[in-house]
Amino acid sequence: MYLYIFTNTALVVGVVLIGLAILASNARGLMEVAFVLIGTLNGPILGVFLIGFFLPNCNLKGVWTGFIGSFVLTLWLAIGGMLYRKKTNMLPFSVEECLHLNYSSVSNSSIQETVNSTYSSYIEDTNVDTSFINSFYQISYTLYGTIGPVLCILIAVVVSCLTGNQRIEEVSPKYVSSSVHKFFWTKEQTKHNKTK
Numbered sequence: 001m002y003l004y005i006f007t008n009t010a011l012v013v014g015v016v017l018i019g020l021a022i023l024a025s026n027a028r029g030l031m032e033v034a035f036v037l038i039g040t041l042n043g044p045i046l047g048v049f050l051i052g053f054f055l056p057n058c059n060l061k062g063v064w065t066g067f068i069g070s071f072v073l074t075l076w077l078a079i080g081g082m083l084y085r086k087k088t089n090m091l092p093f094s095v096e097e098c099l100h101l102n103y104s105s106v107s108n109s110s111i112q113e114t115v116n117s118t119y120s121s122y123i124e125d126t127n128v129d130t131s132f133i134n135s136f137y138q139i140s141y142t143l144y145g146t147i148g149p150v151l152c153i154l155i156a157v158v159v160s161c162l163t164g165n166q167r168i169e170e171v172s173p174k175y176v177s178s179s180v181h182k183f184f185w186t187k188e189q190t191k192h193n194k195t196k
Contacts, residue, residue, distance in 0.1 A: 027082060036078045036141050043148015044070040050149060051156050054180050056171040058160040066156030074148045080137040 020033075027033045044067045051058050051066065058066075139147070160166070168184050176184070 032141055036082070036144060039141065039144025039146075039148060040071070040074045040078045043074055043145050044068075044152045046145075047149035047152025047156070051153055052175075053177050055153070055157065056173075056176045056180075056184055057165040057168060058156045059163060059166040061163045062156040062158075062160030065159040066152040066154070069155045070148050070151035073151055074144055077136070077139065077147065078141070078144060080133075081139065081141060084134065084137045086138060 024030075024033055027036070047070055048063055048067050051063055171184075173181050173184075
């Protein structure tokens with residue numbers, strides 16, 4: 001029994017550490033890794049909290065589906081963003097690539113050729129890969145903490161509507177934000193449930 005527990009624990013810890021090593025090797029810094037992990041893990045949890053506080057008509061199936069769905073989608077976005085994110089090209093700090101042109105002695109045609117070559121190389125660089133999935137992976141890692149709750153709430157509301165909303169009579173108003181009481185209960189129901 002203990003050997004089974006220790007073996008499984010070692011396997012899980014090993015997989016987690018290998019995943020963190022891959023994540024750290026593809027990241028640009030410790031701050032990015034922290035934002036990715038916090039956004040991926042805490043985003044769906046915040047979504048569940050907001051559902052419980054503001055949407056009492058969401059049922060248990062909707063909340064669980066929203067939590068798991070937003071966690072999986074945010075994790076997929078984070079892994080794809082780490083693996084397929086374009087490297088940022090930094091501008092050169094030296095003046096070696098600057099053109100040394102004396103505009104008083106240069107003809108208009110040479111300036112036009114320079115502008116055209118620069119413009120065409122810029123067009124070629126920006127049109128390399130414009131697929132939806134590639135642009136999806138370019139979302140900033142600082143937005144993962146916002147994407148998770150939004151996805152969780154949207155999925156939970158849709159699934160709750162499809163599977164039948166929670167009956168509002170079974171939910172006590174004292175566990176829900178007072179700012180949304182007027183949308184779900186009458187004043188008499190709210191006062192009655194608060195006195196219980």
